[in-house]
Amino acid sequence: MERITLGDLTIEVVQKGIKNVHLSVYPPAGRVRISAPLHMRPETIRLFAVSKLDWIKRQQRKLREQDRESERDYLDRESHYVFGRRRLLKVIEREGSPRIEIKNRVLILQARPGSSAETRAAAVEEWYRGLLREAVPPLIAQWEPAIGVKVARFFVQRMKTKWGSCNHRAATLRFNTELAKKPPECLEYLVVHEMVHILEPTHNARFIALMDRLMPQWRHRRDVLNRLPLRHERWGY
Numbered sequence: 001m002e003r004i005t006l007g008d009l010t011i012e013v014v015q016k017g018i019k020n021v022h023l024s025v026y027p028p029a030g031r032v033r034i035s036a037p038l039h040m041r042p043e044t045i046r047l048f049a050v051s052k053l054d055w056i057k058r059q060q061r062k063l064r065e066q067d068r069e070s071e072r073d074y075l076d077r078e079s080h081y082v083f084g085r086r087r088l089l090k091v092i093e094r095e096g097s098p099r100i101e102i103k104n105r106v107l108i109l110q111a112r113p114g115s116s117a118e119t120r121a122a123a124v125e126e127w128y129r130g131l132l133r134e135a136v137p138p139l140i141a142q143w144e145p146a147i148g149v150k151v152a153r154f155f156v157q158r159m160k161t162k163w164g165s166c167n168h169r170a171a172t173l174r175f176n177t178e179l180a181k182k183p184p185e186c187l188e189y190l191v192v193h194e195m196v197h198i199l200e201p202t203h204n205a206r207f208i209a210l211m212d213r214l215m216p217q218w219r220h221r222r223d224v225l226n227r228l229p230l231r232h233e234r235w236g237y
Helices: 042-051 053-065 117-147 177-181 184-199 205-214 218-227
Strands: 002-006 009-016 022-026 031-037 079-082 085-093 099-103 106-111 153-157 164-167 172-176
Touching: 002 042, 009 053, 022 053, 031 042, 042 053, 079 177, 099 117, 106 117, 117 153, 117 172, 117 177, 117 184, 117 205, 164 184, 172 177, 172 184, 177 184, 184 205, 184 218, 205 218
Parallel strands: 009 031, 085 106, 153 172
Antiparallel strands: 002 009, 022 031, 079 085, 099 106, 164 172
16 A cells, blocks of 8 residues: 655545546544545555645544544443434343334333343444335435436445445445434435435535535535534444
């Protein structure tokens, strides 16, 4: 892996068989990576990095300032969020497979006696994944006629650096499990955002014009989503 140094900033550079150059700033501290086509010359990549320096600094600052959830122990009266609503956790120790349900605004987790925080976390994560698998299809069906696309498949998975992604050639979408914690309008924004990428893969003027026409308030929804606390992670590179 090559590296570019611009003052106190170090940028990782990976060249591979892609058509366009991609710039990413990763949480939690703002690690920067450029993925570039194999044919792109080092000096061209460096000029690209220099042109994006202000944007990189802004993204790094946002990541460092953004609130993060405290680490969860999956014990009684912890706060957990379900589609933007705060729920207090109640753990019931009982033999059998883990079960999760909401009753009277309480998130009830049935878990085996003595089960670890990791085991309980995995059960909650799978439950969140199931919530998204149920919530996303109606949104896709609602927006397909308006956008004029057909989604082939969608996936829900844990993602550390993105809320979602789109493979525009295959018309497949991916969504971060964390979206099950965020308000419904934020999930709808992400669904529309990724569906529009089937028409326009980049965030260029055409993409912005499409978003403005389809969802005039998309910037507000994006800003709400990006201000909400991020998941507590043990980051390692």
